[in-house]
Amino acid sequence: MSKNTDELFKNVIAHAKEYGFVFPSSEIYDGLSAVYDYGQFGAELKNNIKTYWWKSMVQLHDNIVGIDSAIFMHPKIWKASGHVDGFSDPMIDNKDSKKRYRADQLLEERIAKLNEEGKTSEAEELQIEMDNALKAENLPRLRELIIEQNIKCPISGTANWTEVRQFNLMFSTQVGAIAEESDTIYLRPETAQGIFVNYLNVQKSGRMKIPFGIAQIGKAFRNEVIARQFIIRMREFEQMEMQYFVRPGTQKEWFEKWKETRLKWHLALGTDAAKYRYHEHTKLAHYADAAYDIEFEFPFGFKEVEGIHSRTDFDLSQHQQYSGKKMQYFDPELDENGKPYGNYVPYVIETSIGLDRMFLLTMINAYEEEDLSTDEKQDSRTVLRLHPCLAPVKAAIFPLTKKDGLPEKAREIMDTLKLDFNLQYEEKDAIGKRYRRQDAIGTPFCITVDHQTLEDNTVTIRHRDSMKQERVAAADLDKIIGDLVSWKNLLK
Numbered sequence: 001m002s003k004n005t006d007e008l009f010k011n012v013i014a015h016a017k018e019y020g021f022v023f024p025s026s027e028i029y030d031g032l033s034a035v036y037d038y039g040q041f042g043a044e045l046k047n048n049i050k051t052y053w054w055k056s057m058v059q060l061h062d063n064i065v066g067i068d069s070a071i072f073m074h075p076k077i078w079k080a081s082g083h084v085d086g087f088s089d090p091m092i093d094n095k096d097s098k099k100r101y102r103a104d105q106l107l108e109e110r111i112a113k114l115n116e117e118g119k120t121s122e123a124e125e126l127q128i129e130m131d132n133a134l135k136a137e138n139l140p141r142l143r144e145l146i147i148e149q150n151i152k153c154p155i156s157g158t159a160n161w162t163e164v165r166q167f168n169l170m171f172s173t174q175v176g177a178i179a180e181e182s183d184t185i186y187l188r189p190e191t192a193q194g195i196f197v198n199y200l201n202v203q204k205s206g207r208m209k210i211p212f213g214i215a216q217i218g219k220a221f222r223n224e225v226i227a228r229q230f231i232i233r234m235r236e237f238e239q240m241e242m243q244y245f246v247r248p249g250t251q252k253e254w255f256e257k258w259k260e261t262r263l264k265w266h267l268a269l270g271t272d273a274a275k276y277r278y279h280e281h282t283k284l285a286h287y288a289d290a291a292y293d294i295e296f297e298f299p300f301g302f303k304e305v306e307g308i309h310s311r312t313d314f315d316l317s318q319h320q321q322y323s324g325k326k327m328q329y330f331d332p333e334l335d336e337n338g339k340p341y342g343n344y345v346p347y348v349i350e351t352s353i354g355l356d357r358m359f360l361l362t363m364i365n366a367y368e369e370e371d372l373s374t375d376e377k378q379d380s381r382t383v384l385r386l387h388p389c390l391a392p393v394k395a396a397i398f399p400l401t402k403k404d405g406l407p408e409k410a411r412e413i414m415d416t417l418k419l420d421f422n423l424q425y426e427e428k429d430a431i432g433k434r435y436r437r438q439d440a441i442g443t444p445f446c447i448t449v450d451h452q453t454l455e456d457n458t459v460t461i462r463h464r465d466s467m468k469q470e471r472v473a474a475a476d477l478d479k480i481i482g483d484l485v486s487w488k489n490l491l492k
Contacts (some may be wrong), residue, residue, distance in 0.1 A: 044392030069194025081101030
């Protein structure tokens with residue numbers, strides 16, 4: 001990470017706290033590691049991102065519906081999905097620093113360094129050794145590789161390592177009035193299983209025909225041992241997922257379609273296309289036959305923000321086996337030979353986006369420190385150039401002064417608009433300082449009520465990005481603002 005990008009990231013984190021977007025959780029009690037709270041403007045921005053996703057995924061597709069499944073689910077579900085037995089990371093501790101690391105990540109960092117040094121054959125050899133050890137769950141071999149490569153703890157600078165141990169990432173708790181009689185259940189580590197176990201309910205109650213999708217936005221929980229980079233990796237996070245059920249044999253076609261569709265969704269926000277890239281998974285999960293990530297270039301490098309996976313029929317087949325309930329779909333249509341497709345377990349194309357990462361991406365992409373200096377004076381501003389649809393506050397209403405009936409008139413105008421838009425009223429400080437505060441939270445428009453307003457019912461509207469001002473009739477504000485913040489500008 002260069003000095004400039006490192007500074008940008010730190011500035012965005014500081015800005016997020018100072019202006020009410022993201023706070024460290026439980027801060028008055030010295031905080032809780034890898035847990036964050038969304039403040040008053042962060043909650044609005046987050047909800048607007050959700051709305052954008054939901055509208056584009058559910059509202060614009062007549063064959064995709066949304067659900068909201070419970071966080072607590074029958075523990076057998078996680079046995080069927082493989083999470084009880086396989087949802088763990090190989091962890092290793094440094095005895096001197098007392099810090100814990102993922103063994104595979106330490107080796108991956110070493111492989112990347114070898115490639116940077118031009119030692120590609122050594123990197124390839126180490127990659128094969130690590131992959132074989134992970135596949136065989138040969139934890140002692142992972143430790144041997146770390147020692148052989150002389151990998152040291154970045155904190156202590158020593159290679160005094162413990163044995164490698166598997167660490168399950170699921171949080172467990174008990175259900176029942178008496179602890180001894182209660183059953184162990186888990187906080188869901190992903191939202192997808194809530195969709196799969198409701199596949200039959202949705203298909204039958206909604207009379208859905210293949211292909212169709214089920215979408216969901218919800219919280220998930222992972223006991224991340226290594227959580228860093230602000231809200232990139234947290235123990236409590238939110239996902240926006242859609243599982244698309246398709247006829248076996250058509251999954252490749254649908255996979256390519258959704259891969260393209262999802263990238264267009266990101267680029268519609270106006271982000272530089274060069275900041276995005278696809279990353280193909282060459283090592284596939286046991287349930288997948290294709291997988292791509294959409295990655296964004298954060299200040300600390302490219303990181304996944306969304307995954308598109310072809311999950312085959314693994315999930316529904318597993319739940320069919322463990323529950324004893326048939327997950328088959330009767331398809332009455334005819335194939336190319338004129339024969340009915342009949343009963344089959346659908347294949348699934350998944351699109352899964354991390355809402356918290358999308359939030360951070362949006363903040364970083366919008367953040368700008370703009371130099372407004374002229375020959376006469378030094379000046380600058382910090383502005384969030386958020387898309388108007390996503391902006392937490394759509395417009396701010398300012399009376400020019402606190403007297404002469406201007407506050408009352410400003411409140412009157414605000415009352416005509418607040419049912420349609422999230423507005424903010426502000427009368428403290430000079431008008432220039434009020435503009436700067438609204439720029440910092442990304443408000444697209446500032447409306448100033450002055451003495452002329454009392455005469456002809458016109459106001460000054462100031463645009464965030466250009467800082468240009470124009471005189472308009474107060475009666476036209478609803479249409480002016482509405483046209484500029486309409487979801488039609490994004491959902492085309």
